[in-house]
Amino acid sequence: MNQTRAPRPLTGRMVFAMLVAFFGVVIGVNLVMMRLAIKTLPGTEVDSAYSASLAYEKEIATAREQAARDWKVDAHVERSGQGGATLQVEARDNAGRPMTGLTFEGRFERPTDRRADLPVTLAEVGIGIYRGSAPAIAPGQWDLVLEGASAGQRMFLSKNRVVLN
Known part of the structure; x- marks a missing residue:
């Protein structure tokens, strides 16, 4: 006495409902992913x-x-134990003499996210030696941007990729 039910026939309404459900899921997922992408755009x-x-x-x-x-402008980045970094710049003219009286500014820029950029103000601590620090900087790849100015006019600009551990 095993009664089996006959399968439900596939009707036009059923196919329409399946298509609407399928495309509803696809469009819903696309909208969620688009919203997340726009929200996290750097x-x-x-x-x-x-x-x-x-x-x-x-x-x-x-x-x-x-x-x-x-x-000749040399930069050196040294990590501290608390997750910070010290940036030291040594500037020399074309004859190799140290240059004083310049205003140097540094910036650690994330290649993938502008919101993580960190400015570093450099002060002259010796003849031709400028130093500044970033108290907390995450490990990874950064672009180190150095700008040197004299009398309010930019005289030097460099951008180099550095990896901090």
Whole structure:
């Protein structure tokens, strides 16, 4: 006495309901992923491509002037035990003499997330030696950006990739 039920017939309504459910799930997942992607977007490199292109010629001229000066600027990053880092910059002119009276600023920039950038103010601690610290900096890859100015005009700019452990 084993009674088996006949399978339900596949109707047009059932197929329509399955299609609506399938595409509803796909669209729902896409909306959630899109919202998360937009919410965690770290930003853009430049706010306006047009204004960046206008400043490009000036940057080329500034880079040529910097190359003509032939300064030797060495930077050293040392990790502290509490997760911080000390940045030391030594600046010499083209004859190898230490340069004093400059204003150096450093910046640790995350290549993937602008929100994690850390500025470092450097003070002259010796003849041609500038030092500053970042109290808490995460390990990983960073771009070290150094800017040196004299009398309010930028005289030096460098950007180098560093790995902090």
